[in-house]
Amino acid sequence: MLRWIIFFAFYIFLDWYAFKAFKQLTKQRFVFWVYWLLSALVLGNFIYEMLLNPSQLKVLTHAKSYAFGYLLVVIVPKLLLLIVLGFEDILRMPKGVYRYLKKDKKDTGYFPGRRAFVSKIAIGLAAVPFAGLLYGMFKGKYDFRVLKYTLHFEDLPDAFDGYRLTQISDIHSGSFDDKQKIEYAINLINEQESDVILFTGDMVNNLASEMEPWQDTFGALKAKDGKFSVLGNHDYGDYVSWDSEAEKEQNLGALKAIQKKMGFDLILNDNRFLEKNGERIALVGVENWGRGHFKKAGDLKKAVSKIEATDFKILMSHDPSHWEDQVIDDDYHYHLTLSGHTHGMQFGIEIPGWVKWSPIKWRYKYWAGIYKEKGQFINVNRGFGYLGYPGRVGIWPEITVIELKKGAEMS
Numbered sequence: 001m002l003r004w005i006i007f008f009a010f011y012i013f014l015d016w017y018a019f020k021a022f023k024q025l026t027k028q029r030f031v032f033w034v035y036w037l038l039s040a041l042v043l044g045n046f047i048y049e050m051l052l053n054p055s056q057l058k059v060l061t062h063a064k065s066y067a068f069g070y071l072l073v074v075i076v077p078k079l080l081l082l083i084v085l086g087f088e089d090i091l092r093m094p095k096g097v098y099r100y101l102k103k104d105k106k107d108t109g110y111f112p113g114r115r116a117f118v119s120k121i122a123i124g125l126a127a128v129p130f131a132g133l134l135y136g137m138f139k140g141k142y143d144f145r146v147l148k149y150t151l152h153f154e155d156l157p158d159a160f161d162g163y164r165l166t167q168i169s170d171i172h173s174g175s176f177d178d179k180q181k182i183e184y185a186i187n188l189i190n191e192q193e194s195d196v197i198l199f200t201g202d203m204v205n206n207l208a209s210e211m212e213p214w215q216d217t218f219g220a221l222k223a224k225d226g227k228f229s230v231l232g233n234h235d236y237g238d239y240v241s242w243d244s245e246a247e248k249e250q251n252l253g254a255l256k257a258i259q260k261k262m263g264f265d266l267i268l269n270d271n272r273f274l275e276k277n278g279e280r281i282a283l284v285g286v287e288n289w290g291r292g293h294f295k296k297a298g299d300l301k302k303a304v305s306k307i308e309a310t311d312f313k314i315l316m317s318h319d320p321s322h323w324e325d326q327v328i329d330d331d332y333h334y335h336l337t338l339s340g341h342t343h344g345m346q347f348g349i350e351i352p353g354w355v356k357w358s359p360i361k362w363r364y365k366y367w368a369g370i371y372k373e374k375g376q377f378i379n380v381n382r383g384f385g386y387l388g389y390p391g392r393v394g395i396w397p398e399i400t401v402i403e404l405k406k407g408a409e410m411s
Contacts (some may be wrong), residue, residue, distance in 0.1 A: 029253070168198075170387075170401060269285070320337075382396070
């Protein structure tokens, strides 16, 4: 409760501080009413969804996601206003102190007034995240991108030279609100005509029932060598207050049944072999293993118990921290690991060949794209869906296509 009180106090202070910039630029009462009404509606909706609306879920529901999203739309621009205007106030302070100490009777006030052009600059800058966050909620979250990579391996079996795989991750079906956009993405995946489709976890937010309306849609995915999947941290139902452990297990069982119905071969601390012209590569799938408080059900040793050390191996593991903490230095050499989980935080800046940045990099060393360590590759997929903030800004939903090539990489 103390944290909520602190949050509400800060929100009110932020509103008042930002309002000073608007008040300096216009005297229109209509603008003032719109400002305060919008702020009150957003805060009121957030309070209702987070504190008053009864729900068994400990994570964000669809309605809570939008309440959180709209809160970000109004609070992030005001934080930017706070920084800009606060910097000017710091510069005004020495002059105010000087006037106070001097006590010049000609001064009508100790502190000089805020300059109008600074308020204009602040509001102009604040408009950027305001527009960006709104765009992310209504357009960016379905701006699917196909990212293609070619990876070279000297010990790749000859039969698999040119083999193509498509990776998707973090569907989070409980967040979807536009069937047409999802069907477009499914068609986009099928258009890649990859040999195999690999899904690396988090099919739902909380409940198996979230996937039921999308069974036929995702069941339409096609690949000649099949579709394989693993579980992510959200798939286990750990973020729901269940009445019993049996009810929780029933939910997981239902999700497994849905995956089977859609044609996915769910690999749980086990492996499969993809065979071609008498040669094979090992496809390894582990249950979720994540650093910190995340579930650690993944058992790498069990998953490779039927695999030879010399086999070419592709590992599916939802959380990239597993690769960093256990896989890289394992006795076996894992040629390629496929992960997701981070979503790239659904916010960042990416300009190919120049910059790739997101705040998530402060938590995960390997957070988006291809990385190579000790002769082993990992691809961290940015995610197909979204969770929490119902949008994406700069970090777009991803469909990854990876082509395996025999031989050393061309310099």
